[in-house]
Amino acid sequence: MRTDSPAAGSPAGEPNAATWSDLAPWLASRGTDPEFFWIDDDPTIADGQVRRAHSDLIAVLIIETLPEVALGDLLPLLPGGVDLIPDPDLPTRAANWLLSSSIFTTDRIRPVTAAEILDSRGMGTGSVTPLLSKLVDLSVEAAGRPSTGPDDPVAALLDDLAIIARWHVVAGQRRTPLLASLPDHAPTIVHDARRRLDQLTGDDLALTGDQPEGVAAQLDTRIGELAERDRVVFAERRLTRPRIRLESLGERFGVSRERVRQYEARALDELYDWMENSTEAQFMLAAALRAIGTVRPLDELLATLPAIGETVPVTGAPLWRVLTGIGVPFQIDDGWAATPTLDAARETTRTILEEHADRYGVVRLDALDAVTGAAGTPTPSWYADWAGAAGYAVYRGHILTRTSSVEDYAAAILRIHAAPMTPEELVAEFHVERSVRSLVNQMTGDDRFQRVSRTQWGLSEWGGDGYESIRVAIARRLTESGGSAPLADLVDALAVAYDVKAASIVAYAAAPPFRTEAGIVTAAADAAAPRKSPAQTRSLYRVGDAWKLRVAVNREHLRGSGAPLPVAMATALGLAHGEVRHLDSADGEQSVSWTALQPTIGSVRRFVTTLGLDESAEMLLVFTDDGRFEVEPVRAATDPMHDALARIGAPATDDAAVALAALAVAAGLPPDTAAAAVAEAYAARGETDIAALLTGTDRP
Numbered sequence: 001m002r003t004d005s006p007a008a009g010s011p012a013g014e015p016n017a018a019t020w021s022d023l024a025p026w027l028a029s030r031g032t033d034p035e036f037f038w039i040d041d042d043p044t045i046a047d048g049q050v051r052r053a054h055s056d057l058i059a060v061l062i063i064e065t066l067p068e069v070a071l072g073d074l075l076p077l078l079p080g081g082v083d084l085i086p087d088p089d090l091p092t093r094a095a096n097w098l099l100s101s102s103i104f105t106t107d108r109i110r111p112v113t114a115a116e117i118l119d120s121r122g123m124g125t126g127s128v129t130p131l132l133s134k135l136v137d138l139s140v141e142a143a144g145r146p147s148t149g150p151d152d153p154v155a156a157l158l159d160d161l162a163i164i165a166r167w168h169v170v171a172g173q174r175r176t177p178l179l180a181s182l183p184d185h186a187p188t189i190v191h192d193a194r195r196r197l198d199q200l201t202g203d204d205l206a207l208t209g210d211q212p213e214g215v216a217a218q219l220d221t222r223i224g225e226l227a228e229r230d231r232v233v234f235a236e237r238r239l240t241r242p243r244i245r246l247e248s249l250g251e252r253f254g255v256s257r258e259r260v261r262q263y264e265a266r267a268l269d270e271l272y273d274w275m276e277n278s279t280e281a282q283f284m285l286a287a288a289l290r291a292i293g294t295v296r297p298l299d300e301l302l303a304t305l306p307a308i309g310e311t312v313p314v315t316g317a318p319l320w321r322v323l324t325g326i327g328v329p330f331q332i333d334d335g336w337a338a339t340p341t342l343d344a345a346r347e348t349t350r351t352i353l354e355e356h357a358d359r360y361g362v363v364r365l366d367a368l369d370a371v372t373g374a375a376g377t378p379t380p381s382w383y384a385d386w387a388g389a390a391g392y393a394v395y396r397g398h399i400l401t402r403t404s405s406v407e408d409y410a411a412a413i414l415r416i417h418a419a420p421m422t423p424e425e426l427v428a429e430f431h432v433e434r435s436v437r438s439l440v441n442q443m444t445g446d447d448r449f450q451r452v453s454r455t456q457w458g459l460s461e462w463g464g465d466g467y468e469s470i471r472v473a474i475a476r477r478l479t480e481s482g483g484s485a486p487l488a489d490l491v492d493a494l495a496v497a498y499d500v501k502a503a504s505i506v507a508y509a510a511a512p513p514f515r516t517e518a519g520i521v522t523a524a525a526d527a528a529a530p531r532k533s534p535a536q537t538r539s540l541y542r543v544g545d546a547w548k549l550r551v552a553v554n555r556e557h558l559r560g561s562g563a564p565l566p567v568a569m570a571t572a573l574g575l576a577h578g579e580v581r582h583l584d585s586a587d588g589e590q591s592v593s594w595t596a597l598q599p600t601i602g603s604v605r606r607f608v609t610t611l612g613l614d615e616s617a618e619m620l621l622v623f624t625d626d627g628r629f630e631v632e633p634v635r636a637a638t639d640p641m642h643d644a645l646a647r648i649g650a651p652a653t654d655d656a657a658v659a660l661a662a663l664a665v666a667a668g669l670p671p672d673t674a675a676a677a678v679a680e681a682y683a684a685r686g687e688t689d690i691a692a693l694l695t696g697t698d699r700p
Helices: 025-030 034-040 048-065 092-100 114-118 125-143 153-170 188-198 215-224 228-238 246-253 257-277 279-292 298-304 319-326 342-356 365-372 383-389 406-417 423-429 436-444 470-480 487-497 502-510 555-559 567-573 605-611 640-648 656-666 675-684 688-695
Strands: 295-297 331-333 336-338 362-364 393-395 398-400 449-451 457-459 484-486 514-517 520-523 540-543 546-552 580-583 590-593 618-624 629-633
Touching: 025 034, 048 114, 048 125, 092 125, 092 257, 114 125, 153 188, 153 279, 215 228, 215 257, 215 279, 215 319, 228 246, 228 257, 228 319, 246 257, 257 279, 257 319, 279 295, 279 298, 279 319, 279 336, 295 298, 295 342, 295 365, 295 383, 298 336, 319 331, 336 342, 342 362, 342 365, 342 383, 362 365, 362 406, 365 383, 365 398, 383 393, 393 406, 398 406, 406 423, 406 436, 406 449, 406 457, 423 436, 436 449, 436 555, 436 590, 470 484, 470 487, 470 502, 470 514, 470 520, 484 487, 487 502, 487 520, 502 514, 540 567, 540 656, 546 567, 546 640, 555 605, 567 618, 605 618, 605 629, 640 656, 640 688, 656 675, 656 688, 675 688
Parallel strands: none
Antiparallel strands: 295 336, 331 336, 362 398, 393 398, 449 457, 484 520, 514 520, 540 546, 546 618, 580 590, 618 629
16 A cells, blocks of 8 residues: 555656555555455556546445435545546536536535535436446546547547537537647636647548538527427527417317327427537537526627527527527526526625625726626626616716615615715716606705705715704804894895895794794794694695505606605604604515605605505505504495595494594594584585585585
8 A cells, every 4th residue: 555645756757556455545445355356457558448437436425325425525636627528428417416406516516425415316226336436537637638549549539520520510610620729718627738739749630530520500400300289389489489378279270278288298308319419519518507606698699609600491590599498507688698597697696795885885897707607808888787687776886785765775876986065966877767856855854965065965984064944044153142043134144145045034033942923033932833734734644554645646756766654744743853763564664754844745655656546546554653664555435424534544334323433533523523513524625525524515
């Protein structure tokens, strides 16, 4: 038994030959067994049949004695970067497993155990043993390429030339010289053959025998051999969009839909069998998988593998469409190729972008290198297109992962722009139409933003002095003047300095937290009471443990803009002036704020869209006492009592007394208030429609 490593130098300065126990060190434990006398032999000089027998035995021993150990640990000399398919010597089931599991290289199979392969559907020892034996053979080749035998040294060279010739035919490059440089995406077996040929000396060798047909030509022949109905059903069901329905084809042929399904299944079985047993088709699939990676534009794939775009004459469709119709581990659609599917590629993209996004949801385009494996190369121009196809907005070479709200979108653009912008400029950069007013409302209550001038906004993290609002300026001047100041003086001092109209200053000076009396502005000791209480406010109702505000859906709601609320609504919610509050809802947080002259509510577009409400339809904004928010449609009703209940959002009832009590409470009245008094209260609120329903008179 050898104790030195295979790389240890010999007296002649050449590396020592490897032994079977170097390839599989665990064989050393069998050194005392006479049947394993050969484990100290050099496998690279073994007779072909002897080498095959030993490789098969090692494969069987792995299955029977070490099934739970990773194959890379059992075979430490297994080389990396070798494609395991296509290989005509592998059983079809083993090749199928390598394709379907995407474990088609030696690097990917290293951590796998024999037990895991055997647990896969359709894989038994008859399929696994040849696969493991191939791994042993590759380990032998890595230790030193074995001789092809003294009797026919030319045979191995011709095999290498045949491998390269087949590759050029499959790739659609029949006229390319055999010894031209190979592209990186060519299978490893082709690169290995080329490296061996590069070591040749002497006369060039001429390739003898017939060249194989390309994949498109082979497939054309095979489809032409299908039964006529099988061929028609395959084309109509697998190569057209939308697929022709089974029932329609059944009517055409005068058979049942189940019979048509049988035609389709038979065609697919025969074509799949051809694909599994065609060396050229397996070359094509292996190359396509490597060229696509995770995702790639179809036009780039066609430039890389021209043959995959060749027409299959009998179908009139390109080869890639026919192959995907048969069923291959990649998808091509909408100008994109992806493995195994476009949805899987989008999910991979989403995961990568979330990992790379900064606090504003901004990611550089080159982060997609992690998806495509193209790190170290110039960023492909199609990255932006793929980001859009995956559902993301792109701005100045960056991907935006958070654009569902106007404030998130604006923050991301400011982060990339790195300079203040006006709300109009920000909205102009959105890929969807949004309201400037809504954006300003949302930025006003968001700590991420800072107003840096009268018209421009920036990010708070940039630092610096923020723009002093009219309200802040009034408060500062009141403090400087001892708590009060003439309104005329404030108008004169601020109108020019802040480039605002005098009417705006007058409005701010009269609204909380200020009050104007007899031309003198002072700070209000308490927030000014609204002109109307909730009980006096039109379309605002108290129903159960919630306040409900009835509004008509308008264009701003549908556009996603914020909307004003009655001051009485802020009173009902206990919302203080200057406060921003976030309410819980089934569809995310809902903001309400009172940072301007009037309270506002953030966008309710998502609720309106979910409910399918059109412009002018009525809805109820529902604010519950436990801090939740929801939107209800105003339900339809056919009689006055139910119509009145629907308008205030109260539960339907056929009990007139219960209905009247609900209507009374909704308007701030005791539940036992007489019907006439309830009607009078609604009329006083300006809701003559409900008053008319209560009195039975015609509505004005």
